[in-house]
Amino acid sequence: QNIVSRLQKVPFEQLAQDVRRAIASLESTLQNADALVAQVKGEVAPELRAVVAHGGMPAAAMDEAMVGFAEGEGDVLLSTAIIESGLDVPRANTMLVWRADRFGLAQLHQLRGRVGRGRARGICYLLTDPADEPSEATLKRLRTLEALDRLGAGFAISARDLDLRGAGELLGEEQAGHVTMVGTGLYQHLLERALRAARGEPVEDWTPALNLGFQGAIPEDYAPEPEVRLNLHARLARAGEPEEVEALEAEIADRLGPYPDEVAALIDLTRLKVLCRRVGVARIDAGPAAVALTFRPEAGAGAHLADLLPDLAWRNDRLILARPTEDPGERRALCVDLLERLEDQAAKGKAPARSQGPPR
Numbered sequence: 001q002n003i004v005s006r007l008q009k010v011p012f013e014q015l016a017q018d019v020r021r022a023i024a025s026l027e028s029t030l031q032n033a034d035a036l037v038a039q040v041k042g043e044v045a046p047e048l049r050a051v052v053a054h055g056g057m058p059a060a061a062m063d064e065a066m067v068g069f070a071e072g073e074g075d076v077l078l079s080t081a082i083i084e085s086g087l088d089v090p091r092a093n094t095m096l097v098w099r100a101d102r103f104g105l106a107q108l109h110q111l112r113g114r115v116g117r118g119r120a121r122g123i124c125y126l127l128t129d130p131a132d133e134p135s136e137a138t139l140k141r142l143r144t145l146e147a148l149d150r151l152g153a154g155f156a157i158s159a160r161d162l163d164l165r166g167a168g169e170l171l172g173e174e175q176a177g178h179v180t181m182v183g184t185g186l187y188q189h190l191l192e193r194a195l196r197a198a199r200g201e202p203v204e205d206w207t208p209a210l211n212l213g214f215q216g217a218i219p220e221d222y223a224p225e226p227e228v229r230l231n232l233h234a235r236l237a238r239a240g241e242p243e244e245v246e247a248l249e250a251e252i253a254d255r256l257g258p259y260p261d262e263v264a265a266l267i268d269l270t271r272l273k274v275l276c277r278r279v280g281v282a283r284i285d286a287g288p289a290a291v292a293l294t295f296r297p298e299a300g301a302g303a304h305l306a307d308l309l310p311d312l313a314w315r316n317d318r319l320i321l322a323r324p325t326e327d328p329g330e331r332r333a334l335c336v337d338l339l340e341r342l343e344d345q346a347a348k349g350k351a352p353a354r355s356q357g358p359p360r
Contacts, residue, residue, distance in 0.1 A: 048075035090118030100126035101138045208276035209283040214328040216266025268332040275339035293319040
């Protein structure tokens with residue numbers, strides 16, 4: 001009912017004389033279209049023929065309505081924002097946008113560009129709901145369109161929109177829009193991957209599976225604040241170089257004091273994941289009797305690795321270190337030592353080559 005009351009204030013009699021084609025774009029969805037058409041025809045402009053077009057219609061019916069309106073079969077097109085681009089009706093030079101406060105500047109600029117494409121000058125009415133007072137930020141956005149109504153104003157509108165919303169920082173903490181929901185850490189990870197791909201560098205996204213019989217954690221009695229624990233977990237997960245793991249280990253000890261076994265296990269698991277990525281190990285299975293490494297196909301591993309160290313054997317496409325370890329701490333140290341030795345041999349050209357670009 002609000003839209004009908006607002007439309008009743010528009011001089012349709014004058015429009016009907018000067019403009020025989022008008023477009024009304026109604027929010028982003030058009031509900032109760034038949035009832036709205038009946039209200040427009042019966043209460044607003046009974047002498048005008050109304051046509052409806054929205055994304056919920058079958059493709060054939062949508063195409064028929066749009067083509068028919070362009071050819072003159074109708075005076076008023078009641079539509080959603082689906083007409084934002086791709087519509088060319090030279091005889092249509094008047095648009096009424098209902099709830100313009102719900103549209104962005106770019107959308108409104110595109111919408112008003114659908115009219116006035118012929119010889120007659122385009123007119124665009126931006127309507128709001130009188131029961132819902134627009135905010136000051138919304139009014140600034142709408143006044144921008146009112147002020148920048150000349151041809152070629154798209155760049156000036158974009159610049160003004162940037163000023164109103166804020167640009168944020170490409171690499172910094174201050175972000176705007178959806179980046180705040182994604183999170184700066186994930187955003188920077190995705191940005192780094194995109195930059196690597198743009199430079200033509202290989203982009204890997206895999207995580208080795210570690211089955212070692214133990215887990216790591218940052219207990220609450222060691223770091224009481226949830227934000228601190230979450231931040232440290234995230235930074236350990238993003239570590240991509242051994243130096244980063246060493247720096248984080250020193251920072252944790254410096255900030256929170258000597259750490260318990262659970263934290264030591266978490267740091268060692270992080271160190272193992274980094275080393276696995278560097279030598280191409282896809283999986284580690286470790287128990288009291290032995291340690292088994294499964295390599296990625298592209299790592300180029302084979303039976304020749306069994307000659308690198310005593311107690312090593314190559315069986316069933318896995319490198320087996322038959323060395324009993326009952327203590328989880330010793331088992332972690334054994335796995336780290338084995339991977340570090342493999343990395344040293346890789347540097348000498350005797351083991352799988354280092355993996356390219358670990359995910360950050």
